[in-house]
Amino acid sequence: MTVTLNDTLEVKRDIRHYDFGLPFWQATRQKKLIIQYCKTARKYQHFPRPVSIFTGRRRDIEWREVSGKGTVFSFTIAYRGTPAFQGAEPYAIASVTLDVGVNLIAGVVNCTAEELKVGMKVKPYWHPLANGEHLLMWQPDKDAA
Amino acid sequence: MSLRDNAIVAYAETKVMKKSDRDVWVLAGEILETLLDKTGFDKAEIDGLVMSGLTGTGGASMFWAQSTCDMLGLEVGFCEQVHTGGCSAVGAVARAAAAIDAGLCDVALCLYADTHVREHNGRNDRNYRRDWTEPYGLLGPPGAFGLLQRAYDAKYGVDLRALGKLAVTQRNHALMNDNACEELRVPITIEDYLNSRMIADPIRLLDCVMLADGAAGLIVTSRKRAKEKGLHKCVIPLGYAERTNFLGGENLVDVTRSGHEIAGNRALAAAGLDIRDIRSFHPYDDFLIAIVIQFEAFGFCKPGQGMAFVRDTDLSYKGTLPMNTGGGQISAGQAACSSHNLIEGVRQLMGEAGERQVKDIANALVTGIGWINYGRNWGSSAALALAPNQ
Numbered sequence: 001m002t003v004t005l006n007d008t009l010e011v012k013r014d015i016r017h018y019d020f021g022l023p024f025w026q027a028t029r030q031k032k033l034i035i036q037y038c039k040t041a042r043k044y045q046h047f048p049r050p051v052s053i054f055t056g057r058r059r060d061i062e063w064r065e066v067s068g069k070g071t072v073f074s075f076t077i078a079y080r081g082t083p084a085f086q087g088a089e090p091y092a093i094a095s096v097t098l099d100v101g102v103n104l105i106a107g108v109v110n111c112t113a114e115e116l117k118v119g120m121k122v123k124p125y126w127h128p129l130a131n132g133e134h135l136l137m138w139q140p141d142k143d144a145a
Numbered sequence: 146m147s148l149r150d151n152a153i154v155a156y157a158e159t160k161v162m163k164k165s166d167r168d169v170w171v172l173a174g175e176i177l178e179t180l181l182d183k184t185g186f187d188k189a190e191i192d193g194l195v196m197s198g199l200t201g202t203g204g205a206s207m208f209w210a211q212s213t214c215d216m217l218g219l220e221v222g223f224c225e226q227v228h229t230g231g232c233s234a235v236g237a238v239a240r241a242a243a244a245i246d247a248g249l250c251d252v253a254l255c256l257y258a259d260t261h262v263r264e265h266n267g268r269n270d271r272n273y274r275r276d277w278t279e280p281y282g283l284l285g286p287p288g289a290f291g292l293l294q295r296a297y298d299a300k301y302g303v304d305l306r307a308l309g310k311l312a313v314t315q316r317n318h319a320l321m322n323d324n325a326c327e328e329l330r331v332p333i334t335i336e337d338y339l340n341s342r343m344i345a346d347p348i349r350l351l352d353c354v355m356l357a358d359g360a361a362g363l364i365v366t367s368r369k370r371a372k373e374k375g376l377h378k379c380v381i382p383l384g385y386a387e388r389t390n391f392l393g394g395e396n397l398v399d400v401t402r403s404g405h406e407i408a409g410n411r412a413l414a415a416a417g418l419d420i421r422d423i424r425s426f427h428p429y430d431d432f433l434i435a436i437v438i439q440f441e442a443f444g445f446c447k448p449g450q451g452m453a454f455v456r457d458t459d460l461s462y463k464g465t466l467p468m469n470t471g472g473g474q475i476s477a478g479q480a481a482c483s484s485h486n487l488i489e490g491v492r493q494l495m496g497e498a499g500e501r502q503v504k505d506i507a508n509a510l511v512t513g514i515g516w517i518n519y520g521r522n523w524g525s526s527a528a529l530a531l532a533p534n535q
Binding site: 077119 | 275277278280282285287291292295296299342344346347348393394395396400
């Protein structure tokens with residue numbers, strides 16, 4: 001069964017942000033991936049929160065740039081899209097475990113259904129948005145060992 | 146006073162409809178009327194209203210429970226809306242009992258009425274979805290359970306025929322349930338399950354619950370009041386527990402584990418029951434894989450053994466562990482604020498389940514699953530152990 005996956009790059013996206021997550025989106029303008037880090041727990045967390053989920057304190061949070069390299073933890077192939085994505089099916093969405101130990105869910109591009117496997121190495125693909133930000137997506141990291 | 150000093154003295158349920166032909170408050174009125182008729186309580190004696198917050202129709206109103214009091218002419222000392230998603234049905238029973246124990250009310254109506262197909266006003270995007278899943282087109286529950294089922298498959302392995310067996314067992318129960326959604330009362334086979342179209346690979350159509358309209362309700366009061374009223378056939382809540390945001394203070398977690406570990410242990414301990422004592426199981430079913438994960442979390446089997454447990458266990462109404470004997474939500478329709486499995490548990494314990502009645506039923510364990518979190522499994526887990534009045 002050969003399934004061609006849609007990269008969904010043509011889908012119009014109008015993303016509304018929370019103020020406490022803005023640093024993430026600002027960094028995407030330079031195609032940088034920054035993740036919240038708790039200085040007390042010495043652990044990363046994603047998605048962005050207003051406090052450290054480990055200590056409950058705002059002051060423990062800082063943002064750190066990470067490589068974005070990771071491993072597919074799980075994935076699903078959408079055969080029925082959300083309203084904005086209808087007509088773009090099938091497309092893949094993967095939950096990826098970054099090397100720093102957070103799972104980050106994003107769409108998958110430049111990948112066939114046959115290639116996509118749990119355990120596959122991936123790296124960021126930055127999809128430009130109309131407002132100058134970039135949307136993080138995943139693509140196979142063919143150079144990874 | 147404690148949970149078990151209270152009693153469910155009556156239940157009511159409309160037929161599940163693919164789309165309601167009447168307003169949600171008409172359905173609520175039908176439930177109220179049936180419950181008053183069944184119990185002999187006067188309307189003025191109902192002094193507590195506990196509603197489910199899992200309502201598409203009421204989802205846009207900040208005053209849903211109060212305006213329902215207004216519509217139904219109820220004057221109450223305790224007015225509550227439970228916001229634990231699909232745990233709200235069992236959560237309402239526990240909150241009603243707690244309010245009665247605390248002296249806030251004496252006779253509580255737990256009301257589960259929703260017409261989310263006919264009129265959906267609710268929103269569910271003021272959370273992580275806005276930034277973190279909607280930009281990728283992850284389709285709500287099926288997408289999230291697609292990620293969950295594949296993660297389960299990678300860790301333990303999924304047996305699709307075992308999932309198909311769950312689908313068929315529940316469908317056979319719905320065929321015996323006149324209140325199940327008529328459109329779903331069509332026999333299916335394991336092959337039908339395997340061949341059903343993909344929605345969010347690996348989630349197939351027959352893995353999924355279907356939204357439907359309907360209403361249900363319960364009357365909860367103290368055992369003392371029930372006895373005074375001559376209501377001898379009742380169901381006793383023996384133990385209840387819930388857990389919201391299980392491992393929420395950790396970042397990377399095992400997504401095959403859920404808050405049912407904690408809720409199950411606590412509810413069973415309060416009930417004085419071991420999981421091996423459970424004679425009927427009514428697990429929340431939005432997707433079939435959720436049932437398998439619950440078998441493991443509650444300790445019916447070890448982690449990773451859920452598929453084998455399904456293969457080896459007769460889960461029909463006449464089996465060793467009768468499960469979702471009304472069809473479950475997947476084969477009866479996700480209606481009435483997801484109270485279907487709770488109402489069925491109560492009906493079974495009152496001995497009123499007709500041709501699907503479980504023989505010698507000593508108890509029922511009813512569960513809840515509520516909301517979906519980011520890349521894990523679900524936000525709330527609940528368990529309610531019930532037994533007939535001795």
